[in-house]
Amino acid sequence: MNIQFANDLQVDVRDNVPLAEYTTFRLGGACRCLISCRTPEELEQVIARLVDEHLTFVLIGGGSNLVVSDYGVDCVVVRYLTEKPIIERTSDDLTVSGSTLLDDLARYAIEQGLEGLHTTHGIPGTVGGAVVGNAGAFGKQVGDVLKSVILVSPKGFKRKVSPPELEFTYRNSILKKTGDIVVSATFALRPGNRDELFKQREEILNLRREKHPDLNTHPCAGSFFRNIEPTSKAEKRQAAGWFLDQAGGKNLRHGGAVIFEKHANIIVKSAGCTSQDVYELHLKMAELAKKAFGLNLEREVRFVGKFAGVEAKEIIW
Numbered sequence: 001m002n003i004q005f006a007n008d009l010q011v012d013v014r015d016n017v018p019l020a021e022y023t024t025f026r027l028g029g030a031c032r033c034l035i036s037c038r039t040p041e042e043l044e045q046v047i048a049r050l051v052d053e054h055l056t057f058v059l060i061g062g063g064s065n066l067v068v069s070d071y072g073v074d075c076v077v078v079r080y081l082t083e084k085p086i087i088e089r090t091s092d093d094l095t096v097s098g099s100t101l102l103d104d105l106a107r108y109a110i111e112q113g114l115e116g117l118h119t120t121h122g123i124p125g126t127v128g129g130a131v132v133g134n135a136g137a138f139g140k141q142v143g144d145v146l147k148s149v150i151l152v153s154p155k156g157f158k159r160k161v162s163p164p165e166l167e168f169t170y171r172n173s174i175l176k177k178t179g180d181i182v183v184s185a186t187f188a189l190r191p192g193n194r195d196e197l198f199k200q201r202e203e204i205l206n207l208r209r210e211k212h213p214d215l216n217t218h219p220c221a222g223s224f225f226r227n228i229e230p231t232s233k234a235e236k237r238q239a240a241g242w243f244l245d246q247a248g249g250k251n252l253r254h255g256g257a258v259i260f261e262k263h264a265n266i267i268v269k270s271a272g273c274t275s276q277d278v279y280e281l282h283l284k285m286a287e288l289a290k291k292a293f294g295l296n297l298e299r300e301v302r303f304v305g306k307f308a309g310v311e312a313k314e315i316i317w
């Protein structure tokens, strides 16, 4: 793709970039062009230019909740991620760029003696990705402490919204449908005991190390399906992994896509794995849960691009 349209922008622009390097699954073909933005200013400039040029694009953060097609993505990909956290404190509120890593924010909060984001310690990906998917753990999610968000629409319109407009539910928000981009977010936190917060962080990180795959040895995108909503107020949400495990899901595989030995709801990449293998394996898991328990599992991980056997109208779905 001719990338001259972005020549004068102060951002990294490259054509024909393999996306496997930019997802935690380490899978997927190339995109036509990859534009990397770190700051809100860079992002807004890039979106405005893409709108002017009538270019279709998809936005990614840490790529920790995605499976990119083996054929790649036939459009521009904008990556919004910064290694250097962009965070500002006002009273007990923290305002952070959508490009900042969620774990960097969680750590900064406790360094500042602020409580409220502790369950997000160790969750991969960016603040933007976390807001879109209402990321969380241990029954709490980012939407619980969010105060406001600055969004830019795919057409380049900027606005500030409050949480009710984002229609948060478990691992979901309206942003998955609208495609609006999280430029920055403000979280309302409360003072806490710094030493206890650090102790809690260590405990949570240890727990995650025990239960979750190490991305260096077991590339993946985290839990594939959402947990099951309770059928009454008295019940808690039930782990999709428990049902899959009971049904013998850990023995499933397709090509190089296998189930993580410690967690039946996580697909990991082994030798020779393709994105299509992951797609096929997730169908087998859904079928197993349906047969064994009559459950219709809902996918949490998103697919990007074309997969054999799917009539997807959207690029990201």
Ligand SMILES: Cc1cc2nc3c(=O)[nH]c(=O)nc-3n(C[C@H](O)[C@H](O)[C@H](O)COP(=O)(O)OP(=O)(O)OC[C@H]3O[C@@H](n4cnc5c(N)ncnc54)[C@H](O)[C@@H]3O)c2cc1C
Binding pocket: 024, 058, 059, 060, 061, 062, 063, 064, 065, 066, 080, 098, 099, 123, 124, 125, 126, 127, 128, 129, 130, 131, 132, 133, 134, 135, 136, 137, 175, 176, 179, 180, 181, 182, 183, 212, 213, 215, 220, 221, 222, 223, 302, 316
């Ligand atoms: C080992 C492992 C453990 C995990 N554990 C958890 C967990 O405990 N809890 C949990 O909730 N999740 C977990 N996840 C899933 C993942 O980390 C979260 O979904 C994360 O919030 C995704 O953020 P991201 O930046 O990587 O988003 P990406 O994967 O890059 O994108 C995901 C979606 O968000 C959109 N998006 C990304 N950034 C923005 C933005 N700035 N504005 C608008 N849209 C955007 C993308 O378009 C896409 O639709 C885990 C994943 C892994 C690999």
